[in-house]
Amino acid sequence: MTKLARRSFLGGVCAAAVIGFDPVRRSWITSAAAAPLPTGLSQVPPLDGQLLSDPASLAAAADDFGHTIQQQPIAVLRPGSVDDVVKMVRYARDNRLSIAARGQGHSTFGQSQVDAGIVIDSSTLSTVHEVCAHGALVDVGARWRQIVDASLPQGLAPPTMTDYLDLSVGGTLSGAGVGGAAHRHGAQIDNVLELDVVTGNGDLCRCSYTENPLLFNSVLGGLGQFAIIVRARIRLIPVLPIARIFALGYTDLSTLLVDLGKVAFDQRFDHVQAQAAPLPAGGFGWQLVAASYTAGAPDDATLLAGLSFDPGSQQLVQIPYAAFLARIDPIIQAQINAGVWTNPHPWLDLFIPCSSAKTYVSSALAELSPASLGGGPILLYPLRRSKLHRPFFRVPQEELFFLFDVLRTAPRDATVVQAEIASNRSLYDRARAVGGTRYCIGSIPFSFADWQAHFGTSYGDLVIAKSAFDPHRILTPGQGIFGHGPG
Ligand SMILES: Cc1cc2nc3c(=O)[nH]c(=O)nc-3n(C[C@H](O)[C@H](O)[C@H](O)COP(=O)(O)OP(=O)(O)OC[C@H]3O[C@@H](n4cnc5c(N)ncnc54)[C@H](O)[C@@H]3O)c2cc1C
Numbered sequence: 001m002t003k004l005a006r007r008s009f010l011g012g013v014c015a016a017a018v019i020g021f022d023p024v025r026r027s028w029i030t031s032a033a034a035a036p037l038p039t040g041l042s043q044v045p046p047l048d049g050q051l052l053s054d055p056a057s058l059a060a061a062a063d064d065f066g067h068t069i070q071q072q073p074i075a076v077l078r079p080g081s082v083d084d085v086v087k088m089v090r091y092a093r094d095n096r097l098s099i100a101a102r103g104q105g106h107s108t109f110g111q112s113q114v115d116a117g118i119v120i121d122s123s124t125l126s127t128v129h130e131v132c133a134h135g136a137l138v139d140v141g142a143r144w145r146q147i148v149d150a151s152l153p154q155g156l157a158p159p160t161m162t163d164y165l166d167l168s169v170g171g172t173l174s175g176a177g178v179g180g181a182a183h184r185h186g187a188q189i190d191n192v193l194e195l196d197v198v199t200g201n202g203d204l205c206r207c208s209y210t211e212n213p214l215l216f217n218s219v220l221g222g223l224g225q226f227a228i229i230v231r232a233r234i235r236l237i238p239v240l241p242i243a244r245i246f247a248l249g250y251t252d253l254s255t256l257l258v259d260l261g262k263v264a265f266d267q268r269f270d271h272v273q274a275q276a277a278p279l280p281a282g283g284f285g286w287q288l289v290a291a292s293y294t295a296g297a298p299d300d301a302t303l304l305a306g307l308s309f310d311p312g313s314q315q316l317v318q319i320p321y322a323a324f325l326a327r328i329d330p331i332i333q334a335q336i337n338a339g340v341w342t343n344p345h346p347w348l349d350l351f352i353p354c355s356s357a358k359t360y361v362s363s364a365l366a367e368l369s370p371a372s373l374g375g376g377p378i379l380l381y382p383l384r385r386s387k388l389h390r391p392f393f394r395v396p397q398e399e400l401f402f403l404f405d406v407l408r409t410a411p412r413d414a415t416v417v418q419a420e421i422a423s424n425r426s427l428y429d430r431a432r433a434v435g436g437t438r439y440c441i442g443s444i445p446f447s448f449a450d451w452q453a454h455f456g457t458s459y460g461d462l463v464i465a466k467s468a469f470d471p472h473r474i475l476t477p478g479q480g481i482f483g484h485g486p487g
Contacts, residue, residue, distance in 0.1 A: 038075040064107055066107070068346055068417055073114045081125075085125075096472065098116070100114045101476070104167055104168050108345050108441065125139040126146065128142055140232055144161060158235065159191045172189075175189075177189060179381070182381065183272060187393065189390050192235065194207070195229055200227065200470025201469065201471060215227065218465040223479045243291045246289070247289050248307065256380075259309070260274060273288075274287065275378065275379055283365070300316070340375070344412065345410070346421050361404060365378070375409055381405075386399060392462060396435050
């Protein structure tokens with residue numbers, strides 16, 4: 001494996017024999033074992049971690065969960081410290097190289113990739129430093145699973161959790177982090193108390209609601225455009241130990257949407273989402289999945305009052321809260337076992353305003369057969385605009401809207417994948433025509449003009465923040481916003 005790892009204090013002492021310490025392998029590197037700098041890089045500063053350019057590391061960083069876009073970097077930094085991130089961003093700035101953080105690489109359309117630049121693999125910075133009522137202080141490569149593993153023994157958890165726990169903190173904070181509690185608490189980006197970030201200028205800055213608020217608001221949901229997040233303090237709230245989970249059937253989409261809106265406004269449940277359920281005769285019905293967290297005697301009648309689910313469809317299970325958070329682990333394990341976890345995933349993720357949801361979702365479903373999804377789910381989450389506070393997280397203008405996810409698993413067939421991506425684009429166009437927006441984790445080809453339309457009246461603010469925090473435009477080209485990327 002090609003690697004470069006040096007510590008400055010060794011330089012003058014024993015540079016001839018030992019040139020550094022590999023913190024991952026926990027061994028000293030001798031000059032005989034050291035490989036040359038990655039092609040295209042020279043005078044890289046001494047690092048605590050590793051700078052890799054072996055084919056396997058480059059290939060891994062050139063791919064993501066979508067497996068439809070590949071852009072190869074010239075090097076992958078596995079930082080051994082925050083200082084390494086500062087040094088590499090400054091190095092990239094001075095050498096006009098593009099650079100992007102990569103969390104778990106679970107975005108689907110090249111968002112974490114860099115063509116001929118440097119990828120920072122944040123998974124080596126994943127320490128959970130502190131968990132208490134004031135929040136969880138974590139390095140940004142930590143996965144949300146690590147946070148809840150540390151916080152649940154104290155009866156605490158982040159207010160909003162994604163369905164999948166093995167996403168990095170940095171990855172979801174650059175996008176949004178939406179889950180079944182977002183109708184109450186906002187997205188994960190709305191539940192951050194403080195950040196340490198490295199701007200595109202190479203400045204390590206602390207920001208919060210009161211300190212550098214422009215940077216704070218820009219970075220959260222900022223698609224990696226302004227800074228690389230290195231540490232975050234995440235809000236925690238007390239949680240109750242038991243989740244009572246209701247699954248309620250709906251054959252009629254309009255009725256489901258009315259009930260989703262009702263529970264989004266009255267907030268009777270802690271968690272709400274809906275999933276399309278393929279019907280034996282073809283087409284889809286729906287299941288509303290709603291959870292209530294409890295420590296004592298539940299009042300189910302009050303929870304279900306006024307909801308118009310199909311008679312006899314109601315199911316109820318009660319499991320520990322921790323098990324509820326990890327509920328999709330068995331599904332993912334089954335996909336891994338079936339060998340489809342590494343298939344292409346041309347996902348479609350859209351926000352649809354309430355007033356158009358019935359018409360839009362019905363027409364989209366008419367084009368999607370269960371077979372065409374490859375076993376992937378179609379999901380709906382009710383969301384409220386007033387709960388979302390970050391300017392670059394673009395959502396519909398109406399107070400109530402829905403995240404509409406079509407989580408396709410495609411066969412390893414380029415023709416099928418391209419057709420599904422074209423379908424995503426067509427569905428996006430129709431969503432935009434009714435005031436919808438995209439959630440930028442998915443797979444939709446996007447032009448510069450599309451990005452301008454996406455940010456709308458905030459586009460000018462985006463350019464101002466970009467000029468202030470990443471003036472050389474080196475950060476996160478994989479989003480494609482400023483013209484170079486897959487979009
Ligand atoms: C099985 C599965 C389930 C999912 N469930 C949900 C869900 O319930 N809710 C939801 O909202 N999303 C969900 N997602 C989508 C997920 O939130 C995004 O794909 C997210 O980007 C994944 O995090 P990551 O660590 O893999 O990020 P990456 O894919 O590695 O990165 C995503 C983007 O963030 C940037 N980035 C990463 N780290 C940093 C950093 N430290 N500083 C600045 N920018 C950074 C990258 O450059 C890239 O542009 C799911 C994805 C999968 C595969």
